Amino acid sequence: MAETGPGSPKNTARSEPQPSTDLASDTEANHEKLDQELRKLRSIIYSYSFKCYGSASKLVGPDIIKDRCSIPYRFTGDGDSALWNGLLCFTGRNPWACDAIKKSQSEDGRIWRSTRRKLTENDGNDYPQASFSRDMARGVMLYILQTRDRNLASRWSDYISENGALCPDHTDWSCDIRAQSYRRINHVLATVEAQDISFSHTVFPCMWPTYPVTSALHETVMEHRVEKNESFHLHLAAIDLLMDSQLKKPLYDDESRRDMARVLFRRKPYNLFYQYLAQGPTAELKRRILAFAPRERPPYLAQWVWEREIPARDIEKYVPSGQTPTDEQLEKAFRDYVKLESMGWDFVFLIDLVLEKRPEESI
Template identity: 25%
Template sequence: MNQWLIRISALFLGLSALSLQAQTLDESENFWRAEVTRYCGAYPSKDDCDDGDSVIFNGLLCMSGEEIGCQSVRDSQDMFGQFWRSPRRNPGNLGEDSSFSRDQTLGVLLYLVKTKDTAAAVRWMDWIEDNKYCSLKNPLGGNCILTLYRVCRDADGETCTMTPALWGLTRKVWDYLGLGTTKPMRDFNNADVSDLELSTAGSEKPGYRLHLKAVSTFIRLVIGESVARSRTIAGTLYSRQNANPFFQLLAEGKLTDVETKLLQLCPKPGDNLDYIRHQWSWERDQADEAWTLSMGWDCIFVANLLRNYERIFQSSLFVSDDSL
């Protein structure tokens, strides 16, 4: 009798495992959309309208083919050209500090590449030009020695100031859009793929900074710029965080293993969904297992990349080598 019970139990366990394996990408995505994702108003968000990082996440969704992500970034720009952290925070950031940041700027660049919204690009760059500031004055004459550019006017300028690497990436996007470049873009051309950037990909602490490097790499691969160096960076990132399906897709392309990994990590029917959905998993150190608190949209993002891979990466698929 005990042997029969063991065999029957084994049969049910086997059927259960088979059922999980049979969960296709489409079925999983339907589950994520219906049971996991959240909105703030009409826009993708984390739980409780936690939309402080809305622009970068919605920019990624936009690039993957999620139109509502594009709309969210579009509606985060005000009439003067400035971008805010989310449509809900436009304008004024609800009176809170930290109205925007360099990190969120990557979401704007993703949106511009996907939509080719040159009117928004021009308004935004005009705002940046109009809001540059003097970082260092001549103590003798009072004239400005160093002028810097920023994407927000917060008191903490550190998070707002455009860096050489960001200017280099922006130059690539402006070239892709056929827009005239500014002096800082030309001055810092290719700073985003410098030897320093390659080096820090291997030394930066795992977490959101590595994810920012991955997003910059994603943009370059989409537009077919600095492909060889971008692939090198992607390979380094994936070697350090090999449980990250986004990093793997950038480094190795559309492999079956990426889909398998995604389905293993993301929420599944039968999982306990009684948790606060506040993580875009791929920006965290894999040791944190942030996918257990997934907002759902991170999973949909990679699913979209897998489904639309050839179209999204068509500019770099057949590039074997290139210059900076």
């Protein structure tokens, strides 16, 4: 079936030549060829991806709306920047993203969603989105694991312990410290020998005397997450797996991590980040990145595509009503979604994970 999407099939075929399938084998020669193509692709994508005050950001529309990324305007595109900056920092190839995390911490140790959100105090106290969240905390943890910045880690830990939350404006509970987040943050802090957050501020005081039991519960919960979660909740589970091997005391052994990653990839075979976690930087994954990634700026730099489900509008192009989509149909739909809405940084991140790496290697 010919592809449809934002561009015509003819233009798509001309602008996105596909690597030959023989490049899928893991020979050194193939990896070198694929890495060369990936470097060129990364340069193209990097050139149109958007930063707001030095933070990876969305730009939901044409370039003219970049003007909204200024003070005193409110700008929604940097609401998840702490997570994206942390992921990009974690690859070791984007020092600017590491700097963005560091610049998002205020004098009292508090960390904000982005550098601009710190400067504007989250665009005012009446802004409907909390100034931080447990999701964004993963970006900070990724930063800490990559940079070993004990100073930032200790100041952040002190702030959390003193305030009992990741941020004070947590009316939607996005900043409360729950048993799972408490445990993971402290494992990261211990890895860099920073001060733990205070145990007394978890949200489940009834579990305080039985914390070792909650540790076992967390293992079960993680296995449930990879089997049952969807959308960004599933992506957060994937990030936890990505971080785990970097901990001084990992929560899972290598085989358990790989088994859970295989579940992710089995459930979402079009998600190349999950393929990376399940298989590593294989030549086949590099070939698929080259096949999936847009060569031109998408109309909407709107999504970190690895954390979203394929929109129904794209699935419906290929799947008759009432039928279960095949993997092939889902892949075509996902590629249409990417061409329309990929923010760019999502592919920069993935390319950086695999570039110049071989299947036996990991971060």
